[in-house]
Amino acid sequence: MRLHRNLCFAVIDGLIQIFNEGEYADKVVQKLLKRDKRWGSRDRGFVAETTYEIVRWKRLYAEIANVKEPFSRDDAWRLFAVWATLKGIKLPDWKYFENTPTRKIKGRFDELSKIRKFRESVPDWMDDLGLQELGESKWTKELAAQNQQADVILRVNTLKTNKKDLQLKLQSEDIETEFLxxxxxxxxxxxxxxxxxxxxxxxxxxxxxxxxxxxxADFLDVKPGMKVIDTCAGAGGKTLHLASLMENKGQIIAMDIYESKLKKLKVRARRNGAHNIDMRVIDSTKPIKKLYNKADRVLIDAPCSGLGVLRRNPDAKWKLEPEFIDNIKQTQQEVLQQYSKMLKPGGKMVYATCSVLPSENRKQVDNFLASELGKEFTFVKDNNVFAHKSGFDGFYMALLEREK
Known part of the structure; x- marks a missing residue:
């Protein structure tokens, strides 16, 4: 592979914004890709993938390059040189790469690869937490899986087509897919x-x-004609799935504390042809109280640490703080207590997170069931999805039923 200056400059600019200015990697990459209209798909792929790779392996590369944050531009070039050397890419004769100790980089990589927190490039506190909650074997495998690039997975919108027709349509646009x-x-x-x-x-x-x-959405066991509440709908990925499972019949109330996210859902719903979705901003306790005992199904896709989706959000490793995880557990219990009241007697509720930590998952469900309100609920089943077993994101979902 030959390195091109303008593409490498884009990566360096992106790294400075992500590491020093605290910007989100996906937003930075989106901006970088609009930089030059002449770039083809290979150029854009290089900028996106290289930026994500260096973000993913920041701790390991910084240790090898012997640089510390905040990174200067020279430091960012050193991180880039480590990435290129470990990829077996020949460094061009540019001033940024003068005196790059290629052999030393490889030797240092071999040394550090024996220590998990460097090999998998995570902060000490995160490594300690995962070890404590999942144990040595499971955490080691999960961390390795979370450092693999995520596949692109599509969900067919059955309100408009079926899987086979979608596959053929994409094929006609030179995109090959397979069933899962x-x-x-x-x-x-x-x-x-x-x-x-x-x-x-x-x-x-x-x-x-x-x-x-x-x-x-499948776990929630919805049927056409039901009244379903998605309490933390965000931009509505699961809401739209529920709409297709319900065949546009019945009502879905999509709720979120951020109006901006619900506006995105409105646009997506229009494109999807999903007509049975009402959107409500949670700006006080009033919208929740109005719905007490009204829903056949309630989905609580709770805010969480996101430790199950690090492979698609590698910068979260560097943005998360231990205090955030402590606070989010309190929030999870609060939303369980508050939003579960919207479920009718005899209705079903799913509590879900994109975390792999038992303290955010089954332990939260057990704490809820042990509470005064939780005594009205029965645990039906749950599903712990780990990236190292499934090959997909880490997720948790528990199905609870409210007694009649």
């Missing part, structure tokens, strides 16, 4: 591609949604 066993609505891209430019996407035939995330 045990995921009835999923297609996996065989090679990465910009699916958002396809006619199939513009026509609302699919959404991009990881295979593990697709399990959640």
């Amino acid at each position: 066993p045990d995921h009835p609505s999923a297609l996996r891209l065989i090679e990465r591609a910009n699916v958002f430019k396809t006619e199939a996407f513009k026509n609302g035939w699919f959404e991009v949604q990881d295979a593990s995330s697709q399990l959640v």
Whole structure:
């Protein structure tokens, strides 16, 4: 591979924004890709993937390069040189790469690869927490899986088409996909591609949604005609899945504390042809109280640490703080206590997170069931999805039933 200056400069600029200015990697990469209209798909792929790679392995590369944050531009070039050397890419004769100790980099990599927190490039506190909650074997495997690049998974919108027709349509646009066993609505891209430019996407035939995330709506066991509340809907990936499972019949109330996210859901719902969704901003306790005992089904896709989705959000490793995890556990219990009141007697509720930590998952469910309000609920089943077993995101979902 030959390195091109303008592409490398884009990566360096991106790293400075992500590491020093605290910007989110996905937003930075989106901006970088608009930088030069002449870039082809290979150029854009290089900028996106290299930026994500260096973000993912920041701790390991910084240790090898012997640089500390905040990184100067020279430090960022040193991180880049480590990445290129370990990839076996020949460094060009540019001033940024003068005196790069290629042999020393490889030796240092071999040394540090024996220590998990460096090998998997995570902060000490995160490594300690994962070890404490999951044990040596499971945490080691899960961390390794969370450092693999995530596949692109699509969910067919059955309000408009079926899986086979979507596959053929994408094929006509030079995008090859395959079916996934045990995921009835999923297609996996065989090679990465910009699916958002396809006619199939513009026509609302699919959404991009990881295979593990697709399990959640199925777990809620919805039927056409029901009244369903998605309490932490966000931009609505699971809401739209629920709409297709309900065949546009009945009512889905999508709630969130952020109006901006619900506006995105409105646009997506229009494209999907989903007509049974009402959106409500949670700006006080009033919208929740109005719905007490009204819903046949309630989905609580709770705010969480996101430790199950690090492979698609590698910068979260560096943005998360131990205090955040302590606080989020309190929030999880509060939303369980508050939002569960919207469920009718005899109704079903799913509590879900994209975390792999038992303290955010089964332990929260057990704490809820042991509470005064939780005594009205029965635990039905749960599903712990680990990236190292499934090959997809880490997720948790528990199904509870309210007694009649």
